[in-house]
Amino acid sequence: MLSYFASLNPLTLLNSLPGAIAQGMVWGVMALGVYITFRLLDFADLTVDGSIAFGAAVCIMLIRNGVSPIIATLVSFFAGAAAGLITGLLNTLLGIPGILASILTQIALYSINLNVMGKSNQPVSVDNYKLVISLRYVTEDPVKRAIFFVGFTVFLFALIGILYWYFGTEQGQAIRATGCNPNMARAQGINTDFIKVLTLMISNGLVGIAGGLYGQFQGAADVGMGRGAIVIGLAAVIIGEVLFGKFAAKRKLYLVWTLLSVVLGAIIYYLVYQFVLWLKMPSEDMKLFSAIVVAIFLAVPYLRDKAIQKKGVAK
Amino acid sequence: MSNSKNNDLANDYVLEIQDVHKVFNKGTINEKIALNGLNLKLNKGDFVTIIGGNGAGKSTSLNAIAGVWPVDKGRILINGEDITALPEHKRAKYLGRVFQDPMTGTAATMSIEENMALAARRGEHRTLLWGVGRAEREEFKEQLSTLGLGLEKRMTSKVGLLSGGQRQAITLLMAAIKKPDLLLLDEHTAALDPKTAAKVLEISEKIIMTNNLTAMMVTHNMKDAIVHGNRLIMMHEGHIIYDVSGEEKKALQVSDLLHKFEEASGTEFANDRMMLSK
Numbered sequence: 108m109l110s111y112f113a114s115l116n117p118l119t120l121l122n123s124l125p126g127a128i129a130q131g132m133v134w135g136v137m138a139l140g141v142y143i144t145f146r147l148l149d150f151a152d153l154t155v156d157g158s159i160a161f162g163a164a165v166c167i168m169l170i171r172n173g174v175s176p177i178i179a180t181l182v183s184f185f186a187g188a189a190a191g192l193i194t195g196l197l198n199t200l201l202g203i204p205g206i207l208a209s210i211l212t213q214i215a216l217y218s219i220n221l222n223v224m225g226k227s228n229q230p231v232s233v234d235n236y237k238l239v240i241s242l243r244y245v246t247e248d249p250v251k252r253a254i255f256f257v258g259f260t261v262f263l264f265a266l267i268g269i270l271y272w273y274f275g276t277e278q279g280q281a282i283r284a285t286g287c288n289p290n291m292a293r294a295q296g297i298n299t300d301f302i303k304v305l306t307l308m309i310s311n312g313l314v315g316i317a318g319g320l321y322g323q324f325q326g327a328a329d330v331g332m333g334r335g336a337i338v339i340g341l342a343a344v345i346i347g348e349v350l351f352g353k354f355a356a357k358r359k360l361y362l363v364w365t366l367l368s369v370v371l372g373a374i375i376y377y378l379v380y381q382f383v384l385w386l387k388m389p390s391e392d393m394k395l396f397s398a399i400v401v402a403i404f405l406a407v408p409y410l411r412d413k414a415i416q417k418k419g420v421a422k
Numbered sequence: 423m424s425n426s427k428n429n430d431l432a433n434d435y436v437l438e439i440q441d442v443h444k445v446f447n448k449g450t451i452n453e454k455i456a457l458n459g460l461n462l463k464l465n466k467g468d469f470v471t472i473i474g475g476n477g478a479g480k481s482t483s484l485n486a487i488a489g490v491w492p493v494d495k496g497r498i499l500i501n502g503e504d505i506t507a508l509p510e511h512k513r514a515k516y517l518g519r520v521f522q523d524p525m526t527g528t529a530a531t532m533s534i535e536e537n538m539a540l541a542a543r544r545g546e547h548r549t550l551l552w553g554v555g556r557a558e559r560e561e562f563k564e565q566l567s568t569l570g571l572g573l574e575k576r577m578t579s580k581v582g583l584l585s586g587g588q589r590q591a592i593t594l595l596m597a598a599i600k601k602p603d604l605l606l607l608d609e610h611t612a613a614l615d616p617k618t619a620a621k622v623l624e625i626s627e628k629i630i631m632t633n634n635l636t637a638m639m640v641t642h643n644m645k646d647a648i649v650h651g652n653r654l655i656m657m658h659e660g661h662i663i664y665d666v667s668g669e670e671k672k673a674l675q676v677s678d679l680l681h682k683f684e685e686a687s688g689t690e691f692a693n694d695r696m697m698l699s700k
Contacts, residue, residue: 273550275552275553276548276549276550276551276552276553277539277543277548277549277550277551277552277553278548278549278550279553280532280536280539280540280548280553281540281548283529283531283532283536284529284532284540287529287530287531287532288525288526288528288529288530290521290526291526291527291528291529292511292529292540293510293511293514294488294510294514294517294519294527295514295540295541295543295544295596296511296512296514296515296543296544296545296546297511297514297540297548298509298511298512299511
């Protein structure tokens, strides 16, 4: 026991934190996409496991074929959006229930990703290409690290700003109304089917970008990289809500604070993840760990409400 | 017969329902004939109250007009235009709707002004312009102040924080905001306490009169059905069994309606909630 604790080196943990934060920021982009479907549209979309890998596959293959990494990253948005389109059409045009429709797309994408990549894993080295982001920028030297974090933070704020603006427009309000009360939305002349498809495209577009970025960040696209992605996305959304929900609710720019808390949720998730790894938990058990974290955070609000209710009854 | 100022042509009806049929759960043990040869013509400015027992087809009629589901047979026309094949969201531009459940008419997680802005764009293309304009915000404020509920001071409050009566009042404003060809009120006071119900009914009457709207109001309160509107319809088993307007309607008593129902349907009104609310 003592030797176990003695073997834990705090310095290793400290050194691994920038990488964990960076990874959290990349997944924060993905979590924003999950927030849009899960909370704003009220649609449990499992497409993301496939669309994040699809975004990565398309992005990495484009880069390997000489396309500029910036353009390749942008294209990964459209790759993700195409995946969202399929789920949306399966749901609205063919009447397949949302969760099932998204699982179908996800499974189909597994084959498509293998076809795009030609094999299950395709590397892209930061030595050979001018990648938009890379873990190496974080670990290499302090200047590059500072540029990475400042640059990525600006990108995230810009993204949150764009989303805040969009969901305040007539179209964005139609999305929120559809998610909140589809009957009311239709009574106000909103084509809720179209809105669903549109929102799934936007959401999966963001997930696709996250995939493109993550592929570059870790230096490879892998057909299995999306497995359990939805769980991480949900973890980020829910950790953000549990920790900062009350704070955000009181703010005038509620949506900005909420989106920010989602990104923070993703970062916190990866900090905890890194911490657990540092405690020498075997990496093959990490999916189990993720599931437990999400289950706990999903249960907290429910159990809290129940406890309050009980107290009320007792009085 | 009714207020027909703008009625130049004989067939110029605001609403025309021709022999509409609707069966739910066809071919199953739960099969229910909801509409059975419904025919109705409304002139401009008509304010029709609709009564009938449970399952008579009152709400179903309004849902058929709104296009919540397709009808099995028959045609529905608004201002002479056949809308039978139009989906629900495309019919919305002709209609204003208020529902029985106060939660149904508004988006709880959105603010009062956002809800009204959504209604103000009914039937229009939703653009990438900001959702609530500055000029219309003042307009909304003014309209809200006419309700006398102090809601004009809470424009950015989430609608979910409001009471059922307040939400129904806002839904009424939203329904009338585009001056619809036809206003559909589906037992919109049934879920409210008596005092709030009376207030919401008063607001409804005011909105219909000031905007000169054509309206259909389903109610289970016979007194309300007699007092309000210029025309009264009684439904039974999916079609209209009694249709009265003008002076004849004004002279109606609740007992007349009960008698009429028994006569037309051959059954008594007993065990129906209409009895309770006479």
